[in-house]
Amino acid sequence: MIQIEAVSFSYPGAARDALHGLSLQIRPGSLFGLLGPNGSGKTTLISLLTGLLPLQRGQIRIHGQALPAQAGAIQNFSALVPQEYAFYPRLTVMENLRFFGSVLGLRAADLRERLDTALNAAGLASFVSVRAGHLSGGLKRRLNLAIGLLNRPRLLLLDEPTVGIDPQSRRFILDTIREINARGTTVIYTSHYMEEVESLCDEIGVLDDGCLLAQGSLEQLLNRDADHGLRLTLGTPPSAAQQAALRSVPALEIADRELHLPNCNAAVLQHLLALLAANGLHASRINYGYGNLEELFLHLTGRQLRD
Numbered sequence: 500m501i502q503i504e505a506v507s508f509s510y511p512g513a514a515r516d517a518l519h520g521l522s523l524q525i526r527p528g529s530l531f532g533l534l535g536p537n538g539s540g541k542t543t544l545i546s547l548l549t550g551l552l553p554l555q556r557g558q559i560r561i562h563g564q565a566l567p568a569q570a571g572a573i574q575n576f577s578a579l580v581p582q583e584y585a586f587y588p589r590l591t592v593m594e595n596l597r598f599f600g601s602v603l604g605l606r607a608a609d610l611r612e613r614l615d616t617a618l619n620a621a622g623l624a625s626f627v628s629v630r631a632g633h634l635s636g637g638l639k640r641r642l643n644l645a646i647g648l649l650n651r652p653r654l655l656l657l658d659e660p661t662v663g664i665d666p667q668s669r670r671f672i673l674d675t676i677r678e679i680n681a682r683g684t685t686v687i688y689t690s691h692y693m694e695e696v697e698s699l700c701d702e703i704g705v706l707d708d709g710c711l712l713a714q715g716s717l718e719q720l721l722n723r724d725a726d727h728g729l730r731l732t733l734g735t736p737p738s739a740a741q742q743a744a745l746r747s748v749p750a751l752e753i754a755d756r757e758l759h760l761p762n763c764n765a766a767v768l769q770h771l772l773a774l775l776a777a778n779g780l781h782a783s784r785i786n787y788g789y790g791n792l793e794e795l796f797l798h799l800t801g802r803q804l805r806d
């Protein structure tokens with residue numbers, strides 16, 4: 500279990516906290532998606548979890564070990580795949596892996612096995628002799644991932660590992676993460692790509708301005724506001740007479756073709772559908788709760804542009 504309790508973090512000289520009283524629990528074995536706009540605090544949080552930044556306020560326990568006292572033990576069973584390329588561009592793929600593997604202090608036979616596993620998991624077996632700096636963007640990301648896998652982490656933290664890469668490498672990386680998680684590794688995956696988080700993660704936390712706005716499974720998040728209610732799009736805008744008929748449904752909001760009904764239960768829904776049919780109207784789309792993660796995300800974090 501990863502327990503994050505009332506964690507705040509402020510960069511030196513910064514006017515605002517990068518994290519502000521953040522509390523979050525992540526269960527072991529989870530494939531946890533940490534979603535947030537740029538600057539929301541994702542990188543800061545995973546840097547704290549991996550001991551790259553010092554804990555200033557609050558408490559963090561990872562699989563029973565507390566930070567900062569047990570930072571070394573935590574680093575032994577965890578790996579961070581950072582956003583930046585974390586390898587030597589002038590060394591080949593194999594030289595990089597050998598170097599990072601040797602840092603782990605493994606015996607030769609163990610090291611060879613780990614190198615093979617990491618190369619295969621990241622799909623790099625045919626690129627071993629290529630200089631890392633000459634790899635395509637997608638292959639560079641895969642090398643980052645391979646290096647992260649060398650210590651067979653029980654906790655894998657990935658900071659936006661699919662930014663700016665081709666669809667094939669993206670698919671490959673996502674499939675690899677799924678497989679690693681299926682074999683028991685807890686994964687924390689930060690991203691601002693909603694579809695990735697939707698399809699990949701069994702639990703999602705939404706961060707903004709250093710605070711956790713929501714946490715739960717996709718289904719829980721999409722149904723979290725009972726009063727978000729029913730949204731229905733009509734095939735054609737209702738005439739004045741049709742609108743008057745619809746207004747017999749208490750609390751129904753009508754805006755052009757869009758109808759919104761907060762707190763809609765089954766009886767009210769039946770009444771509304773009957774009313775539409777009786778007045779020659781039909782629904783082209785019906786949504787209950789939020790249609791997808793992006794709608795919820797924009798609702799929670801607002802629509803203003805971020806840097």
Ligand code: ADP
Nearest residue numbers: 510513517535536537538539540541542543544
């Ligand atoms: P994200 O990963 O979600 O984009 P970050 O954790 O990188 O967010 O940033 C959170 C906040 O901390 C932002 O306001 C950012 O500008 C600020 N920040 C990040 N790194 C530094 C730094 N090294 N020095 C000062 N402020 C920083």
